Amino acid sequence: MLVKDFMTQNPLTVNGDISVIEAAELMKRHRVRRFPVLRNNEVVGIVTDRDLRSAGPSQVINFDKAERKLFPDLYDLLTKITVKDIMTRNIVTISPEKTIVTASLTMLKHKITGLPVVDDQKRLIGILTEGDIFKALVGFSxxxxxxxxxxxxxxxxxxxxxxxxxxxxxxxxxxxxxxxxxxxxxxxxxxxxxxxxxxxxxxxxxxxxxxxxxxxxxxxxxxxxxxx
CATH class of the missing domain: 3.30.70.260 (ACT domain)
Known part of the structure; x- marks a missing residue:
């Protein structure tokens, strides 16, 4: 029932300097909904698909190459918005030794759907999402x-x-x-x-x-x- 037993290890991360366009492309390619944001191997934020949608209309964020030519000014503007401009900075993390129940209560309290998992040195070692908790519940039953x-x-x-x-x-x-x-x-x-x-x-x-x-x-x- 511990976080370390259900978390995704070595999650995909991004640098805060990449554009929201690049982050959206990475999310789409890897089929994930959030990225921890690292600076010098330290978690400094988290960016979600909702954050990206707030940065610009989803139909613009997900432009393909042909559509970009139709709206060059708008697309250029979005390439200048970086992940660090829109990410959540006051992040909530959790230890791998905490229980799934503690993780669930933490998510409910802060109204979030994912928790970066960090070790004693505050290094990112995993991520726990609401989907992982659903899988744990099914496993318990x-x-x-x-x-x-x-x-x-x-x-x-x-x-x-x-x-x-x-x-x-x-x-x-x-x-x-x-x-x-x-x-x-x-x-x-x-x-x-x-x-x-x-x-x-x-x-x-x-x-x-x-x-x-x-x-x-x-x-x-x-x-x-x-x-x-």
Whole structure:
């Protein structure tokens, strides 16, 4: 669950002196949405596709060679605007040893979609994006191992998860992952989400009846999205 396990290592970077036109071409070529900006191997800013669109109309930023000849003055103006003119300077970074949860909360707090990852010497070693966090979430849920997801509200007492596991086992199933959190209220309860492995197959109707007898069953659903 650490940032270093999900970040993109050795990300593409740019120098602040290149033009926004060059930066846009690089983003398009490499299919990325942001570049850390370096000066003397130090992260001094970050430039995103949104920054580039703000610098000039996207249809102008992405001119091809033929179109440039039609609007030479406008194109020349944009070639004079550099990345350092539009980049975000007060950047937020993160350590590779922080958790994915910390990274997620940091992004939410600052309303950003990417975090440069730096080591103890403040050297750039990676970048973590919202896409990386989505992949981490999918990995935690073990979606690649099974489609069936069970939601339960359980009394927060010792042995309750074992009771649920026993019901699943008796129905021929195996658990791929368990996600759990405390639900506060008059009586402390726990919300639990269990993903079942596709192999071996489970008698879902029998399992649902068994769980409903003992627990508050929220849902039993099957994800129909293929996980790469």
């Amino acid at each position: 073990a979606s690649h191992l099974g489609k069936t997801l069970i939601g339960l509200t359980l009394e927060d007492r010792p042995g309750v998860l074992k009771d649920v596991a026993d019901d699943i086992r008796e129905s021929g199933g195996r658990m791929a992952s368990i996600l759990s959190s405390i639900k506060t209220g008059e009586k402390q309860m726990r919300q639990v989400y269990i993903r079942l492995m596709d192999d071996p197959p489970v008698n879902l109707e029998e399992l649902k009846k068994s769980l409903e007898k003992e627990f508050e069953l929220l849902f039993v659903i099957e994800d129909d999205v293929a996980i790469p």
